[in-house]
Amino acid sequence: MLATPMHPHLAAHGGFGLHLHYAPPSASLVERFRATTLMQLSELLCEHGLSRTGVCAADGCDRVYADASRAGRRRFCSEACANRTNVAAFRARRRGPAG
Ligand SMILES: [Zn+2]
Structure with missing residues (x-):
């Protein structure tokens, strides 16, 4: 089991204003x-x-994604996968039904 140290606390630095940090200050970057x-x-x-x-x-891609977009209609993990799929669909349409 993987344990992640948690210590939610308020912070204000770097001009970001008041915001939440979730890990203790002593946590590593990965944590x-x-x-x-x-x-x-x-x-x-x-x-x-x-x-x-x-x-x-x-x-050929099995990555997961979290859709934080306003519309909530995301289908791909990345722009690269979206572009690759759209280019393949465009080429298939250009070839026509005969292939
Ligand atoms: Zn993908």
Whole structure:
């Protein structure tokens, strides 16, 4: 089991104003990323449910994504997968039904 040290606290530095840090100040960079990612994903799920997460729709890609967009219509893990899929669909249309 992987344990992530958590110690939510308020911080204000770097001109960002008051904001939350989730890991204790003594945590490593990896632990800080892990704590922040866990909390942000939890907030996304609480606010929007599981419909805002998914598996990339691109052929050959099984990455998962969290959709934080306003419209909530994300289908791909990245711009690269979206572009690759759109280019393949465009080329298939250009070839026509005969292939
Ligand atoms: Zn993908």
